[in-house]
Amino acid sequence: MxxxxxxxxxxxxxxxxxxxxxxxxxxxxxxxxxxxxxxxxxxxxxxxxxxxxxxxxxxxxxxxxxxxxxxxxxxxxxxxxxxxxxxxxxxxxxxxxxxxxxxxxxxxxxxxxxxxxxxxxxxxALGMTTGLTAYAGMICCGKVEEGDTVVVSAAAGAVGVMACQLAKMAGARVIGIAGGDEKCEFLKSEIGCDDAVDYKSGDLNEKLKAACPDGINVFFDNVGGAVLNAALDNIAKCARVVICGAISQYNDMEHVTGPSLYLRIPERNASMIGFTVDHYADQFEKMEQEITAGIKDGRIKVxxxxxxxxxxxxxxxxxxxxxxxxxxxxxxx
Ligand SMILES: NC(=O)c1ccc[n+]([C@@H]2O[C@H](COP(=O)([O-])OP(=O)(O)OC[C@H]3O[C@@H](n4cnc5c(N)ncnc54)[C@H](OP(=O)(O)O)[C@@H]3O)[C@@H](O)[C@H]2O)c1
Structure with missing residues (x-):
């Protein structure tokens, strides 16, 4: 027994x-x-x-x-x-x-x-709710390209570190948003982010403006609420805003706060797309192969x-x- x-x-x-x-x-x-x-x-x-x-x-x-x-x-x-x-x-x-x-x-x-x-x-890294989610959001939905400026929220978390690394592998300039100095330092020194901003101190909107002077081409959002709003204010023309999740809202789902700055989307000819990872199940095998190759040759840390x-x-x-x-x-x- x-x-x-x-x-x-x-x-x-x-x-x-x-x-x-x-x-x-x-x-x-x-x-x-x-x-x-x-x-x-x-x-x-x-x-x-x-x-x-x-x-x-x-x-x-x-x-x-x-x-x-x-x-x-x-x-x-x-x-x-x-x-x-x-x-x-x-x-x-x-x-x-x-x-x-x-x-x-x-x-x-x-x-x-x-x-x-x-x-x-x-x-x-190979998990459906983690690495494959990051891949579906960054590659399939965000269609990240070389030279893009990419911002990822909850960047030091599970999906976030994978999204940052996949964007770097695609040749983007990557800025992570995270809470606190230790996480921002980790993003720059361990994950390879070009810059990192602490949303818990100071004005996030101003920090994103400074970090992305030409605007954000891809915003990969794990957080929602005020963080999404600050990013929307800084999107570039034709930006892709990818809604992966909204963890800032999950403790009170009866009172979800939507982005008041959503009119930046039409104003800047941008698009906003949400996704669930299972929608991309037919690509899981390819995603696993690419991520495994990245782990083996050291481009992806876990x-x-x-x-x-x-x-x-x-x-x-x-x-x-x-x-x-x-x-x-x-x-x-
Ligand atoms: N679309 C899909 O199919 C799919 C699949 C799986 C997961 N997801 C989504 O992916 C997101 C990340 O999930 P994960 O498992 O990787 O979690 P995680 O990022 O490892 O952990 C969550 C992080 O969110 C941050 N956070 C929590 N409350 C916050 C707030 N009020 N404002 C700003 N940041 C806050 C915290 O980091 P800080 O210390 O930086 O605040 C925390 O470490 C979630 O939104 C989840 O729903 C989506």
């Missing part, structure tokens, strides 16, 4: 999630049935959609029930198998949920190739912030919303 420890939602958060919105339960897992595998969950991806799914029926990405493991994508290792598709020791990707162990039908899981990268990279233990799951989600990490935020349960 294997015991799994699960992080479950005990009450729906009102605004910023709190540790007390979650509790931990232990469960004895059943014997494996034909076609099933027992997994030790190795890493969980801490994603913004988890926050929006904690809300009631109006949740942006759907809603999750109380008293069941919180929905989370993850990678796991097969510890026991009654399937011919997977063997003990195989690494797999799937909707693991916030728990230490789980039983799944093997056919619901993707077997991972660990030749070039460790399994957890399939949550980060910064990670890993919190240990399933008990760290609620705190990690709070960290995602408040910015206490750089790069991909993971929990190793």
């Amino acid at each position: 294997t015991t799994s420890v699960k992080a479950v939602l005990s009450s729906r958060p009102d605004g910023q999630p709190k540790e007390s919105d979650f509790k931990f339960v232990e469960e004895e897992l059943a014997e494996l049935e034909e076609g099933q595998v027992l997994l030790k969950v190795e890493h969980l991806s801490i994603d913004a959609f988890i926050r929006t799914m904690l809300d009631g029926p109006q949740g942006l990405h759907g809603t999750m029930d109380l008293d069941v493991p919180v929905m989370a994508l993850g990678v796991g290792r097969v510890v026991d198998s009654r399937s011919e598709e997977l063997n003990q020791g195989d690494a797999v990707f799937g909707p693991m949920g916030a728990q230490t162990h789980v039983i799944y039908p093997a056919n619901m899981l993707r077997k991972l190739d660990e030749t070039d990268v460790p399994a957890r990279t399939y949550l980060g 910064p990670e912030h890993i919190e240990e233990g399933i008990e760290s799951f609620p705190g990690a989600l709070i960290k995602l919303m408040t910015g206490g990490h750089m790069g991909k935020l993971l929990v190793a349960p």
